[in-house]
Every structure is written in structure tokens, then in C-alpha cells.
Amino acid sequence: MYDLNLSVPNISTPKYSNDEKFYLLKNYLYELNETLSFALSNLELSNFSEGLKVNIESVEKNKTEITDLKDDALKKFTELKNKIIITADAVFQECNTVIEKSEKEILLKADASYLAQSEFGEYKNQTATAIQENSEAIKLNAGNIETTSNDLENYKSQNNAELSVQATAIMAQVENMFAKKSEHDEFTEAISSQITQTADNITEIFSQRLEDTNVDISTLGGTVSELVYSLDAYIKRGELESGVYGIEIGRSDSNIKARFTNDKLSFFQGNIEVAFISGNNLYITRAEITDYLKIGDSNNGYFIFDVSDNGLEVKWSYGS
Numbered sequence: 338m339y340d341l342n343l344s345v346p347n348i349s350t351p352k353y354s355n356d357e358k359f360y361l362l363k364n365y366l367y368e369l370n371e372t373l374s375f376a377l378s379n380l381e382l383s384n385f386s387e388g389l390k391v392n393i394e395s396v397e398k399n400k401t402e403i404t405d406l407k408d409d410a411l412k413k414f415t416e417l418k419n420k421i422i423i424t425a426d427a428v429f430q431e432c433n434t435v436i437e438k439s440e441k442e443i444l445l446k447a448d449a450s451y452l453a454q455s456e457f458g459e460y461k462n463q464t465a466t467a468i469q470e471n472s473e474a475i476k477l478n479a480g481n482i483e484t485t486s487n488d489l490e491n492y493k494s495q496n497n498a499e500l501s502v503q504a505t506a507i508m509a510q511v512e513n514m515f516a517k518k519s520e521h522d523e524f525t526e527a528i529s530s531q532i533t534q535t536a537d538n539i540t541e542i543f544s545q546r547l548e549d550t551n552v553d554i555s556t557l558g559g560t561v562s563e564l565v566y567s568l569d570a571y572i573k574r575g576e577l578e579s580g581v582y583g584i585e586i587g588r589s590d591s592n593i594k595a596r597f598t599n600d601k602l603s604f605f606q607g608n609i610e611v612a613f614i615s616g617n618n619l620y621i622t623r624a625e626i627t628d629y630l631k632i633g634d635s636n637n638g639y640f641i642f643d644v645s646d647n648g649l650e651v652k653w654s655y656g657s
Contacts, residue, residue: 362599369597370572370584403547407526410517414492417485421460425453442471458487474503490519506535524549538575544568 353361429452437444444467451462461484469476477500484493493516501508512529525548533540546567569589577585577596587594596603601615612621626642633639641652 366584366597366599369602370574370586400547403524403526403549406517406524406549407515407547410492410524411515413490414485414494414515414517417458417487417490417492418460418483420457421455421485422453424455424457425460426456427454428452442469444469458485460485474501476501490517492517506533508533522549535575538573538577540574541572543570 430450432449433447435444435446437446447466449464453460461482463482465478465480467476467478469478478497479499480495480497482493482495484491486492493514495512495514495516497510497512499508499510508531510529510531512527514525514527516526517524525546527544527546529544531542531544533542544567567589571585571587573585574583576582577598581598583596583598585594585596592607594605596605601613603610603613605611611623612619614620628644630642631639632642635654638653638655641650641654643650643652
């Protein structure tokens, strides 16, 4: 079992200078961030209630099916692209570079396109880069689009990266999208991450969206079914709200979030703080112990509350 160490360093002693206290708190927050990231990434179904387990299992099943569909579509995309390029009857390639200058901004654009055609279908590859500079910001955009098509199916793979340097913030975003369309179904997956840095905080957002739409309509009747799975997770460091500094971690598929500050570790359900650890104490609105509870220590004696086959057993021990 992984040990979660939440002990707050003792900085009340006068032996530490202000710089040393700041260094201790910085290391503490960094270790808590790494620990919680590990803990959240290793959550199992046993950590959730029965109702939430059913929802999670359903989403995970659909997610697995769509992931298999994506892998199959990617394989077909690559095979079809290679066939088209190898047997291409016609190949067209074009590159353009444009510099635009005005009183307010300078814009540099570089575009390239590649087209291959054969009996298997058509393959296109387009790349674009733009650098935009004005008195308030510098923005860099880089994108790539690949498409293949034949009589039955169309595939599209799109990658985008954006870096924006502004007077008040620096923002970096990377996005990847894969789409497959055929006469039978439509499938889309998009994954993106974004980091925004301001003078007050740094926020990291991770997003994933899966869509699978099946359409079957005839003159006598038909069915339309759609599955959408989306997830947003974030880590925010710095000023979390007015006067509150620390680290906050959450996800869009859960109303639970964790917050670390210099004096406590808090757990929120929505906007309500339902539990927190501060100093040597744990405060919680409600607690459910399913198996074993020990109160006290071996020096002064302790109570043991144990759930056995005979029911709840309460034992007192004077210790060793």
C-alpha cells in the first residue's frame, strides 16, 4: 500500500529564518503535488461508492470500445496513405511564404501543401505556421492536417500547437485530433493540453474527448445512436482565490477536488470543504470505517473497534 505522508513541516520554531521557512514550504508543496498526482492516477473502483462505480464502469467500457475503434481507424489510415503515395499517378506540391506588415502588427505566414492521387484514393498533407507580433503580444501557431479518402471512407489527422506571449500571461496549447467518417459511422477523438502562466498562478488543463456516432436511417424507419465521452483535468498553482495560495487539483467528471495550502490539506465537494488536515488533526463532515478503527496508543492504552463475523467487537488494551 502507498503511504500518503501529509505531515506539515514545523516552521514555528525560531531557529529557521524567513528564507529557510519559505524553502521548507516550497519543498512541502512540491512533494504534496507529486504525491497527490500519483494517488489520483492510481485510484481504483474500490475507492468510489456503488452508484459511481456503475457510471465509471459504463464510461470505461465505452471508452475501451472507442479506443479500439480509433486504433483500427489509425491502422487503416496509415495503410491507405502508404498505398496512395506508392501508387500515385499525380503528385502536386506547393509552398508559400508571406510577410504582412501594418501599423499595428507584423505577420509571417508559411504554408505548404502536398497532394497525391492514385487508384486507391486521394491523400493530402497541409502544414501552416504563423508568427504574429504586435505591441501587446507575440503569438506562434503551427498546424498540420493529413487527410486520406477513397470511395468508402475519409480520415483526417490534425495537429495544432500555439504559443502566446502577452503582457499579462504566457499560454501554450497543443491539440491532436483524429477523425474517421464512412458510410457506416463517424468517429472523432481530440486530445489537448494547455498551460497558462500569469503573475499570480500557473494553471495546467488536460482535456480528452471521444465521439462515436452511428446513423442508420431508411424509408421504413431507423435508429440514431451517439456516444460522447469527455474529460477535463487541471492542476493550478499559485493564487487559488483572493488571498489563498497553494495547489489545487480536480477533474470534470468528479465534483471532488483537493487543495494544498501552507497550513492545511483540504478536500472539497463542489464548493463545500468537507474535510481537511491541519497540524496533527483531521476534520471531516462524515466518516465511514468499514473494517477496523484504533483510538489511542500503546503507552496510554487504546480502544480497537473491529468488524468480524460476530459483528462489531470493541476491545480495550493497556498496551505493551
